Amino acid sequence: MLEKGYLLAKRYKIMKLIGRGGMADVYLAQDIILERHVAIKVMRGEFQNNSPLVRRFQREAIATSELSHPNIVSILDISESQGMQYLVMEYIDGSNLKDYIKENYPISMNKVINIMDQILSAIKLAHQHEVIHRDLKSQNILISQTGVVKVADFGIAISLGKNAVTQTNSLLGSVHYISPEQAKGSMATKQSDIYSLGIILYELITGNVPFGGETAVSIALKHFQENIPSIRKIHPEIPQSLENVVLKATSKDPEDRYNSVSEMKADLDSALSASRVNEPKYEPAHALKADDTKVIPDLSGHVANLTEEEREETDHGVEKEAPQEEQKPKKRHVLWFVGAGLVLFFLIIFLVFKVFASNGTMISVPNLENLTQEEAQSQLTAQGLAVGAVDEQNNSTVEKDKVIRSMPSANTQVRSGTKIGLIISSGPGLTAVPNLVNQNYDQAKEVLEKAGFTVQRKDQTSDSVDKDLIMAQSEPAGKQVDASKTTITLTVSTGVQKIKLRDLSGYSEKSARDYANEVGINLTIKQDYSDNTPEGQIISQNPNAQVEVKKGDNVTVTVSRGKEPTYDSSSSSQSSSSNNKLITQSFEIDYNDDTAVNGKNHIQIYVGDSLNNSRNLYRDEQITQDKNYNITFNLAPNTNGSIRIVRDGETIINQTVKN
CATH class of the missing domain: 3.30.10.20 (Trypsin Inhibitor V; Chain A)
Structure with missing residues (x-):
């Protein structure tokens, strides 16, 4: 293993180990010449003298370097340094598809199709160059933080145009994604890649691969003996047209699969179309043929003892000579079961023989x-x-x-x-703290605890955040921490605070205004005459006392002007009052974000006319957007009115209203 800071080939400075495969380690490194991050795949020391593995390692570099596509990881350099075989690739800042599914499942169907379209586009180019990947699996597909999909690891790819790789009976690629014909030892074709693509699509939709088992052999047998589990039984909301894409791609007989990746992509892209809602379930035209059954390559030993997770990371089997062609039986259906039984029988006998025939203790x-x-x-x-x-x-x-x-x-x-x-x-891994603000507390708590965090709750009222939603978190989103040693405190809203209105009858205008500021409501002042309430005291309010309101709501109070004056019929003032003129004018007040406090402008209006003293507040309220005020002035003959409007302490309108 290369140490941090090691300078490979006097150019690539090793930063950290980012992955380990079956025969190579992958490092994040700095290209000190071009000043960019790269990923370097270095063959492990114990394999450097293994000629077949070295050839396979070099084949990956050659196969990938011939493919230039935005959804295929680019090979930047291929070389050897101090006996170490290595290749330099573009660095993808993200995760592989297997981890992406675990972290983001369930994934929307539109997103599933988007991811698959990128994968299919990459494999389409490979097939156009007569290159078969043979190891398509979610671990070999990378997704950048911006959502770009990259297909990687053409380490066991074969070129149909080259004669160097023609052996059959090789069980290559991860067994969870392997096609039935590969599981039986036949040569891989483009339809073999399509089968693996169908398994990946199944995994994107359901969150799991279709077949599992205790051993690689048991999983391989399921690929050519059992039907793909029904997606719609797991998720009835999935349209039949989308399940049909999976069923056709994973047909047991290659003849029933898509003729090309392009055909699969076209079918997938229309799978959510309304015209395909009532599509019948796909049924393959061919049954699995008994004469196709072959002996599965020996999977005993190390591979058989691996855990399921470890087997996913391992390429299984070794290349052997092609067997002699078997004669086709006449009774296919009977012999299919006989053939499958013989596979298991001879495999068990072979394993037992290996154990007891061994000279070792x-x-x-x-x-x-x-x-x-x-x-x-x-x-x-x-x-x-x-x-x-x-x-x-x-x-x-x-x-x-x-x-x-x-x-x-x-x-x-x-x-x-x-x-x-x-x-x-290597010690606890670091986990990125997720962004939980505005998420439901119970759901966020479950996510954090599954990741290993300890969660504490802190309740707090809010003016704007609904009940049980998270207002703040003690650790910032994106921070890399050891989850097992980290406690995250979530501040949770108990809902918008309610205010039960006090009875303001008899309050002075100033006292009412002080109360409004204290509890956080907006107060609108009106004036009227009253025979029972002294001048300057509040006659009534709307909403009424004991009604619950929220902070920021508007409450209107009517302030007494005292008793309405009476006039002698001969009085000139009475004559004058009867001749008063009513004039209505509109005033447009612009919302000013620069002076706003908590997103609100404070508006105060002073009116001078026969009924209002320009020194007294006519209206007092807060606005969050532009507002138009229609003000009616009561003007005596030969007198003018006035209006002054103040926004956040600054007079913005001060004018005379002419009679």
């Missing part, structure tokens, strides 16, 4: 958990075993540099001298 693998690598090696040596490949893995429960598990696992019977792989803890 059978030894039980010791429990190596929580030991250092040195301690584990000592125990293995004492038992007559040896240390095999050593891999690192993040783990929040096993101390750094201690063994998480062995491969094969503890208590497995193996021969004397067998190499035992070790998975060593």
